[in-house]
Amino acid sequence: MRTGRIARRTAETDILVEVDLDGTGRFDIHTGIGFLDHMIEQFSRHSLIDVTLKVDGDLHVDEHHTAEDSGIALGQAIGQALGDKGGIGRYGTAYSPMDETLVRVALDISGRPWLVWHAGFTQVKLGTLDTELIDHWFHSVAQAAGITLHVELLYGTNNHHICEAIFKGFARAMRQAVELDPRKNGAIPSTKGQLGG
Template identity: 45%
Template sequence: MGYSEIKRKTAETEIQLSLSLYGSGKSQIATGCGFMDHMLTLFAKHGRFDLNVNCKGDTYVDDHHSVEDIGICLGMAFAEALGNGAGITRYGHIILPMDEALILSAVDISGRGYLDFDLQIPTEKVGTFDTELVEEFFIAFTRKSNITLHIKQMAGKNAHHIIEGAFKAVARSLNMALSIQDAYRDEIPSTKGVL
């Protein structure tokens, strides 16, 4: 439990990704999209995940396929590395400030993929990055990881700070939900007996 490697090749992207849920926050990220590299690096750091991502995508078109497919691969890796979820806390939440931005993230590692995404990103781009792709990334991630995730913006006007706050908040709430409770190490945190 705790580690996964994913390889995925389509006509639009070729991705190699490895994830350790219980790492130290080390990462090697090369997505072909500088802003996404930055977001995944801080995601790994704040979640204490060891994450390696190498993506070759059709960024000459735009970043959409790469960002969505990385979300798919990260979700797949998360689900595989989680295993049956025995011993985890299951729930995690944080209200995270990022300068003037304030972001709430709440997660349930539930076995049910659901995203409630409520960010009002005020610009269409940060640098060359299309800000609408943030939601596409988290849709793909939650569908493939089978987690319930709520991301809410409580304050903020700077697009970069809102997005960065969201990635940090999600990482920290996931870290909390994944923490192992020694007293319940062999128990699955559900009355159903499965997540």
């Protein structure tokens, strides 16, 4: 079973996250931020990674700590579930259309975290979520999971569509990258014999 479980408590957030990389896309998401819940649900459903995420954050301050720390904890749980990464596809790419919007996501579970973000929003908020926190959430996930992640908005105008296309593209690219390739017979997908470092 490729599963991960992270319990993370700070003065700002109390988080429990569980993932199953070989799941069916089941989710139970409660961050206290409705729009973020909706996006993480999209990630789970389209990656087929089961995700349970419960966050008690300092939303009386603002949504920054909840968004950031939920990304960190989810990334840590994914990294834990991947173990030594033996046999995984490692790379994933997805074009993600949603109505007038088209997004491209490419990633490498390399152990070398990096985020290249070529997307933006014309609204300050989606629901109650500050749109500046969206790329920050992806940065947190990529750093904690050791993912090189490239996100590019090719075109689009509706901010909800743009964000949802990004999350769905990330999901589909992750599905490719974490799936086990039987031809690899459990080998770590690197000529160095390890990923990261």
